[in-house]
Amino acid sequence: MKTITEKDLKVFCVSALVQNGMNEQDAAITADVLAGTDALGCFSHGTKNLRMYIEKIKVGALDPKAQPEVVKEGPAFALMDAHDAMGMVASVKGMAKAMDLAKKSGVGFVTMKNSCHFGAAGYYANMAAEQGMVGIAMSNTDPNMAVPGGKSMVVGNSPIAYAAPAKGHDPVMLDIAMSATAALKINQAKIDKKPIPDTWLVDTDGVPTSDPGFYGTGGALQPMGAHKGYGLSILVDILSGLLSGGATSKDIPSWCFELEEKNKASHAFLAFDIGAIQTKDEYENAMDAYIDNIKQSPKAKGSGGIYMPGEIEFSKKKKADKTGIPLTDDVVQSLEQLANSSGLKLNWK
C-alpha cells in the first residue's frame, strides 16, 4: 500500500496520456475518472488500468485523438459514435450530452457505439447527480456469463449505475454488474484455493459449481438472480448496442485480454432533470426523508450498519480528500511499472 493525493495521481495520469498522444483536455477527463474512481475505493476500475489503456493506444486499438461524434440527434436523444476513443473521454462527453438534452427536454438519452472499456459506470451517473439530475449509465461488455439453460460465456455482465442527489446526504449511487459476483472475487478464491457459493459460476457443462478453478477455463459467470440478471444484461445490449447500431456482447472482445483488438463497447446514458420535472426543494426534502427512513430502520442481529448505495464509497472519498488515496499493492505495482517505462515520476506521500 502507498498513498498519493488525488491531485498528484491525476498529474501523473495526464502526463502519461499526453506522452501517448492525447490532448491535455481529454487527458484531464480520463485522469479525473480514473483517479476519482480510486478515491471512492474502487481500485479494480481506476488508475490500475491506465497502463493497459496506454498499451492499447500503442498497439493501435484505442485512438487517443478520437473525438466522439453526434451522428443523429433529436430533442431528447443523441446517437454518438466514439470512433474508438478512450472510454472515459467518450463516456464523460456522452453523459454531458445526455445532460444537455435533459436541460432542454427534461430527459436526455445518449446511445453510443465504438467506444472502449469505460471503467466505473458510477462516475458518469454521478456527473448527473452533481448537476441536480438523476443519472443512469451503462455499458455492454464482452460475453462472460452463461444464460439460463446454457453453458459457456454468451452474454456480458454489463454494468448499470445510477446516481441521484439529496440535500442533507451524499447522493445515492449504485454501480453494479449483472453477474452474481465480480470475476475478481472468483479469481481471488481461485488463488486462495477456497470454494465459492454455487450461485457464482457454472462449470464447462453449464452446471453450477463451487470450484473457482472453472473461471477462465471454460466456465462462465452466473447472472445475478438467474433470469433477472440475464434479462437485464440484454436490456443493456438493447439500449447501448442495438439502439446505437454498435456492437453487442457477442462482437465485443475483452478490452484487456484481447488488447490488440478494438473494444467496440457500446454505452448508454440517461439524465433526468429534477428541477424541470419536480420542484427541486420538494424532491430534496423527500429524498432526505427517504434516506433517513432507511438509515434509521431496525438493524439485523450482528449488523455492521445500514448503508445507502454509495455511502461507503463517498465516505472513503472524503477520507482520501484529507489524507490521500491509500492505493492497494496491485495498483501501486501497475502505476510504478508505467512510471518506469515512461520515465514519469509518481509523487507518493
Next chain:
Amino acid sequence: MKTITEKDLKVFCVSALVQNGMNEQDAAITADVLAGTDALGCFSHGTKNLRMYIEKIKVGALDPKAQPEVVKEGPAFALMDAHDAMGMVASVKGMAKAMDLAKKSGVGFVTMKNSCHFGAAGYYANMAAEQGMVGIAMSNTDPNMAVPGGKSMVVGNSPIAYAAPAKGHDPVMLDIAMSATAALKINQAKIDKKPIPDTWLVDTDGVPTSDPGFYGTGGALQPMGAHKGYGLSILVDILSGLLSGGATSKDIPSWCFELEEKNKASHAFLAFDIGAIQTKDEYENAMDAYIDNIKQSPKAKGSGGIYMPGEIEFSKKKKADKTGIPLTDDVVQSLEQLANSSGLKLNWK
C-alpha cells in the same frame, strides 16, 4: 382448472367494472390488461385480482371514474397524477403518454403519482414494443424487503419490466421484482411445509432463514443479489415516487391486505422510439441476429432449453389464442365468487 377465451374473459371483466361505476373505455383497458396477463400465463397478476380491485372501489379506496391528469409537461417528460384511478387505466394512459412524447422527442418519460397496484409491469412495456419502441415500466410497492444490514420490511420489491421488438422473433420482454423470489413461492413452501433457499427470506432478527414460516410473521423478503436488488428498488422509488412527488415505499399500504386504504403507488414509464434513434431495419436485423446467437448457444447438461425473456409467456399466449386460457383453480374460484356476488355470467368453454 377451467378454460375461457380471452374475449369472453374480457367481456366478464368489462361488465363487472361497468357495474361498479367505470366507463366502458376504461373498463375495456382494465380488462385488456388483466385478461392479457392471464393469457401470458401470469395468473397471480391477472383477473384473479379483479374481485379485490372491485372491493377496493366499493370501500372508496379506488376511484373507478378518476382520470389520470398531466400536471406538468416538457418535450420529453410528463408528470402525471392518477387521482387514485384503477392502476391499469392509469398505467396504460401513462405509457401511452410516454410513447407520444417519444414520437416527438425520441424518448419519453412519465412519472406518475397517486395510482394503485398496476398488475403486471410487462403489459405496459409491451405496449411500446408493439409500436416499434423499447418500453420500460416500473412501480414502487409497499415495503416487503429487508435492506442489507437491516431487519423487517423497509423497501418494496418494486417490479421493473422492459420490452423490445424484433422482426423474426417475439419481442424480448422481462418482468421482474427486485426480491430474490416472489412472495407467492415462499407462501407455497409455507403451505407445503418445505424449506426454502436461505437467500429468499430473513427472520425476525434479519438473519437469512430457510424457514418459510417467517413470511408474514415478522420476516422480510431478501433483495435479489443482496445490495443489487436493494439499490435497484431505490431507483424505482426515485424515478416513480420521488420525481413525481408521490408516495415512496414507506408510505404505501399493501393494495390488498390494507384494502380500505388508498394505495398511492407511484409508477414510471419510459419509451424509446427505435425508428427515430436508429434505422428500423438495421435495428430489427441486429435484434434478430442477437436473439439467434443466444438461442443457438450451447446448452447446459440437462438443460430444458434456452429461452429469451418473455419467450415462454408469448408461447402460452399463442396457445391460449387457439384453445382458450387455462385458468388455474385460484383464479377460477376468485372469478366465480365475483360472478356469484354480481349476478354476472362467466362463459366457460
